[in-house]
Amino acid sequence: MSDSASTDIYQAPALREWLEPLCLQGSVNLAFDAAGSAFWPVLLDDVLHPQSLVVDVTTAPALAEPLTRGDPFHLIGHVRGALVRTSALTMIQRLDDTPRIKFLCSYPEFVSTLHRRGTFRAPLRPEMGVETRLTLAADLPVIEADVRNLSLGGCLLAMRLVDAVKLAPSQAFSVLELIFPNQRYLELKGRVRHIRTDDDWTMALVGCEFDELSIDSERFLWYCVKEIEREGVRRASASDQPLEPSALFRFPQGRRPSSARSAVTADNVAAGDAGAIVRRLRKIADYLNAQSLQLQNGTVIAPSLLSRHADTLLTLGSQSRESLLYALGYLESEPAAVRHALSVAVRAADLARSQGYDNDSLKAIVASALVHDLGKASLPSSLLESRAPLSDSQRALLPGHVTQISERLAECRWLSPAIASPVIEQVNERLDGSGYPHGLRGDAIDDLGRMLAVVDVIDALTRPRADRKAWPLVDAYRHLLSQPEVFDNVWVQRYVRLFGIAPVGSLVRYASGALAWVQRLDAQGRPSQVHLVLNAHSRHGRLDRILAGQDLEQLGRLSGVVEPTDYGLSRVAA
Known part of the structure; x- marks a missing residue:
């Protein structure tokens, strides 16, 4: 496959989404249809959907003659990292009610967008609903993340800092799964390129590089990159006639994106004070x-x-x-x-x-x-x-x-x-x-x-x-x-x-078999308040009681500190 990819866009709403940025940034290039034609800097002054365009050639007055003659031309500019070229246009009339040299021109039948495959990255936002799972090796747990951008060569992931500290630059990963809302998915292999934090130091940003892909996989990946870009344009549009969602971003009936991504926003907070x-x-x-x-x-x-x-x-x-x-x-x-x-x-x-x-x-x-x-x-x-x-x-x-x-x-x-x-x-x-x-x-x-x-x-x-x-x-x-x-x-x-020998936060066992988390100590360093969670003689019956003072006497003599994992206990579940 070539290093660049061209796409012709005919649909009226999509055409508008590519032409309006050219108008907003003003400067574009004009080139005539003849082979070897030079590029002239002009302004795209207005986009009159879907009938015509207004082109200002005041900075290149020599263009007035060939435009008046009806020579076909193209407008060329850059939008979101892509080279945009209109289909052949012709002049309709010169606008004389302005001191500048402006022409009313035909509306393009289509625009061609040219991306450099190796460098173009399509940005994603969490609300697009693309689920992302990173597996370093078969015997390691899956890391959930958000994908921030995607290209033919790699991607940028956002994940919890606690997960990112397990990674290292140049570390290979077994598979990166991208699951789109319509349940189509990509499976990619590669390695970590770099690890950094976001500006607020709340997430890790992990750059990944993909291994060489088969022809079919590369084509599908490039399709996904282009559809992500299209979806971004659709969501950013304030038009009265919005684009239809890409097929990749249509959720199956009855399924909707989650309002909170567990990969990055999960926060299992302990109950109580x-x-x-x-x-x-x-x-x-x-x-x-x-x-x-x-x-x-x-x-x-x-x-x-x-x-x-x-x-x-x-x-x-x-x-x-x-x-x-x-x-x-x-x-x-x-x-x-x-x-x-x-x-x-x-x-x-x-x-x-x-x-x-x-x-x-x-x-x-x-x-x-x-x-x-x-x-x-x-x-x-x-x-x-x-x-x-x-x-x-x-x-x-x-x-x-x-x-x-x-x-x-x-x-x-x-x-x-x-x-x-x-x-x-x-x-x-x-x-x-x-x-x-x-x-x-x-x-x-x-x-x-x-x-x-x-x-x-x-x-x-x-x-x-x-x-x-x-x-x-x-x-x-x-x-x-x-x-x-x-x-x-x-x-x-x-x-x-x-x-003390039974510190606050430790799990202790009493002669009765009671297991409890120590919450407070008395002046002699002995537990004075505990959270009772289990009786070792009946592990299926979990308990949830706070005992303090004389109530502790019912538990019997303190046997000592024990290891929570020996009893299948965790403070998270306490």
Whole structure:
């Protein structure tokens, strides 16, 4: 197939939709029908549907003679990336009631549109109803998205940031399905070209390149591109005689487009009082996903956004620390790295607040903790997902992510280096010198760096990883307390006293078999309010009760924290 494609348009409504833009932009070219004719710049002054056109040739007065003689000519211009050429036209009469040189000309029988196949992209909007599903590999879940534009060579997808962080430039995908309202569909293969965020940092925009297509597939794809363009013209038209919908965009009887696309707008918010906090946490999670993509594209940390989200977390923590800690459990759909960043930031601020740190310092701690691990997105996935102990060459790559974040914080002038440096650069240091990036020992590690190391490691150990299951919290405590030469025991003990052995947000089991989410703790760090959800002896009977104070006695003795997945439970369903 050639690199360009021409389409002749005869229908009156469609003709009007191509001629009016030529009139609005004014400037067009005039060429006579004779072979090798030169192009003359003129103005399309008016379109009188469907009888005639008004052409102004004042800038090229030499055209008056051949037009008066009746020589046939064409008008040529550009509309929405296509070269538009009218059928042969002739002069009807010269308009003498104007100081300019204007001619009334015949109305075109048709117009020809010429697109460059490899570069023309037809824009789509979500309301057009084209469903889009991206499958990276057969054993991976389908990613739902919106297609923003389509061409013969590729497309631009809009998707949730949480889905985009799973992608990487040059990554191949198994199939991209485009399902049109009339249920015809395209299946395309290719690879990811680039990943970025939209201007509001609320969605990811993913550019895709298609593999080489068969002749039949290429023809159908080009047909779809042209029909999308036609549908865009139809929807944008304010004419009293609109175009008929393209066959691709006619919904089967009884079926209508959804008013909300689940791919991009779904927001399963937790019920109850936690809902408002969860929604605000998800906005911060969106920011972290977007910032991670921005960093991969070479940009710096956005100072104003980081400041705003740090303020949000501080406000939520000061208003109700237990509600905030509980709401963290509703973020299971977010990437593990984002959940870790939020958890470390919230708990580090809570721990520092308990030790009397002022608000300015708390804000800097939160901000630094939020971004401390974002540089890991630049590390090889094989290193982050390794199931075997890291080799020396792999370990040598780890300091790079710390350096990257420190450098990208250059624009955050409001962020105190006295706080940011120990939080970001010392969170991975260890008292015995076994940490990175500098292998600091003992007193060379700041008190904040020691605190962050404790918070970071406890959270990391109690989350599942590629090479192991999540550790029970008590085991994580014992691990740190048993290594005073590695971790600061003072901060470990402060952590245990503040968060307890059954922290807010954890799932606990009682002697009666009752399973409940911990919502509040008493002064001794024991659960004082729980959300009862299940009896382990009768898993088919789900429960939904809030118990507090003396009512907890009916549950029996507290057995300890348990893993929700062992009982098929999730906080999303709580």
